[in-house]
């Protein structure tokens with residue numbers, strides 16, 4: 001664990017930032033620390049966190065998944081349609097939709113790893129196609145309400161703890177095992193660091209890349225299913241905000257956008273930071289436009305503090321200062 | 332007066348002491364060789380001298396004046412340019428664009444004056460007799476050797492008073508290496524100072540006027556090259572006497588064929604190669620550069636495609652990927668040409684690099700047994716004496732030679748018994764070279780079969796049991812026994828042997 005922390009200083013920073021944010025928020029809106037508010041913050045963060053799990057894997061592998069919004073939305077819409085408000089069909093609907101999300105991921109991954117289509121293009125295309133399909137399919141008619149079981153999973157509690165927080169925790173443990181304790185994790189970091197070196201080292205690079213997109217498709221679908229329970233219905237456009245938030249959560253969590261390092265443990269902090277921030281900004285009485293500006297600026301700032309250029313600038317500045325002190329340079 | 336004078340130079344990277352009070356002094360008009368083990372601090376020293384790194388303590392005087400450059404441009408302002416060990420060209424730019432990078436000749440509109448730039452490149456190439464490389468080619472399409480040559484051109488284009496060459500010959504085949512040596516001589520005769528780093532004693536002997544020896548970050552001694560013996564230098568370098576560089580010849584080859592290759596082709600570079608590599612044999616591969624050696628190694632390993640039949644331990648195989656080649660103990664492993672581009676994850680630890688090819692072997696019920704991994708990694712590091720602070724040191728911060736050893740270690744960990752070694756001693760110090768040759772011999776006697784390419788002819792002559800010389804993608808000649816000499820290898824590489 002010691003080496004984990006020293007190798008992932010940015011993750012530690014993300015958690016420190018999160019704590020600071022909690023303090024600031026508690027200062028501006030004292031109600032923030034109430035149990036019910038903490039609980040709802042956690043529930044909202046869980047959605048971001050779950051959906052960002054796949055994005056984390058994809059980004060570590062050197063790609064990016066822009067198809068998340070409509071994979072999520074498709075899963076939500078299809079779930080409500082197929083279940084028609086009943087719990088029983090969930091037995092087959094949920095596995096089917098997870099598999100469907102995985103299949104989209106498989107296609108994304110195959111396009112990227114086998115055909116060499118740039119990830120941005122491949123996943124953006126998948127996103128648009130899914131959007132079109134869902135529009136055609138539903139014809140804009142409203143869908144039935146979410147089954148009670150799904151509502152329980154997303155907003156219910158077991159002895160006071162939100163069920164979704166338990167789901168998120170389980171997924172976090174799983175992600176940690178995969179990234180830190182499995183051969184797949186090693187392969188993934190290798191592919192993201194240098195795919196040629198990985199290939200020469202016998203890493204199944206194609207399979208590894210494809211798998212990241214499969215995971216991402218599955219977590220997006222899961223996120224869509226659960227989110228329906230939160231909002232009560234599926235609606236078109238419900239996944240749109242998740243593109244930015246997942247990428248931002250990964251970035252705030254310290255993973256470089258070019259891949260090769262980072263960890264889901266960081267993304268967890270990222271998801272919490274983003275959610276707390278969304279709660280804090282209204283408390284500052286900003287207009288919704290100004291809110292977005294602040295939101296974007298804060299993310300930009302957080303991410304750039306961790307970036308390499310910034311730390312280089314910092315290092316060279318402190319070097320210079322040192323030298324001026326020593327008197328070997330004037331000015 | 333000496334143009335460069337260095338006193339008590341120190342440099343630390345975190346807890347690692349790279350330079351520990353190094354002294355150095357050199358004058359214009361000489362070729363000054365810098366020798367030392369892998370990790371002795373040579374590259375760190377010249378990076379400081381050329382403004383790529385800051386030093387922690389000590390003084391540098393250039394022209395008798397205090398010198399502490401913040402960046403390479405400032406160093407160049409004082410007339411110092413370096414060709415670094417790790418190449419730094421931009422792959423997407425052409426040869427000439429790289430050579431004049433950030434210093435392009437301009438037209439009055441401030442646009443790049445392309446014809447002027449070409450003119451200058453050709454003049455530079457002609458003045459210093461550069462091997463021919465089309466100036467408009469993209470660097471990404473060049474071989475490692477060609478890139479190295481462009482790197483030298485880039486350094487020279489700055490017209491420095493002091494040119495530093497850090498292992499610039501290590502990636503070059505014999506003829507180009509010879510050219511670079513005479514170039515260094517020519518530059519010194521023009522009144523410049525050339526600081527020359529190499530692990531090849533022969534090269535140092537051929538051109539150096541003086542020799543400085545580094546060990547563990549400080550200077551052991553500076554000698555007039557004429558007044559010191561090889562043995563003494565080597566002893567100063569490694570702190571003990573080197574019994575012998577090349578291992579004793581032992582015929583450990585059996586009759587069993589480990590790797591049978593027939594009609595192996597991938598035109599235009601490979602045009603039907605046939606050979607048998609036997610169990611227990613070290614089969615050398617020679618020839619002029621660019622006659623199919625690289626393609627042969629790549630294709631046998633499954634990294635490139637080729638036609639023909641390959642039989643491994645009696646079983647026909649066809650590898651589409653390196654993963655297939657590496658799988659199992661019946662596999663083939665490769666030490667690739669390009670250390671940074673193919674061999675190492677530079678930003679990952681030594682441990683992660685070493686265990687990457689075999690990581691699945693540590694997996695039990697889906698989880699890694701990290702204790703077992705650490706144990707095997709430690710063993711490998713020890714058996715190759717890889718000089719790293721801990722297994723967690725980032726591979727990119729190791730000295731060049733130690734990076735090469737990590738790649739060697741990766742391959743050994745796979746337990747594949749047919750080894751393809753493409754220039755495995757590039758940038759490795761004499762002491763370690765000796766160890767690597769020893770290891771190759773030992774592996775051979777344990778039943779490994781080794782295909783061994785080297786850009787250093789004496790290595791082929793002294794280590795290989797047989798040497799096959801490639802010309803135009805075919806085996807021009809298979810040299811055995813007393814026929815294995817530098818002259819014969821060169822002759823076979825250049826002339827048609829049957830006609831001669």
Ligand SMILES: Nc1ncnc2c1ncn2[C@@H]1O[C@H](COP(=O)(O)OP(=O)(O)OP(=O)(O)O)[C@@H](O)[C@H]1O
Nearest residue numbers: 344349369370371372373374375728729730731732
């Ligand atoms: N950025 C860095 N971070 C940590 N350690 C470093 C870094 N750069 C160099 N070192 C360490 O400093 C020591 C000296 O390295 P250096 O590259 O100068 O050796 P060298 O003499 O050039 O060796 P070689 O012959 O193998 O090229 C080595 O132990 C190396 O691991």
Ligand SMILES: [Mg+2]
Nearest residue numbers: 373374416731
């Ligand atoms: Mg070096």
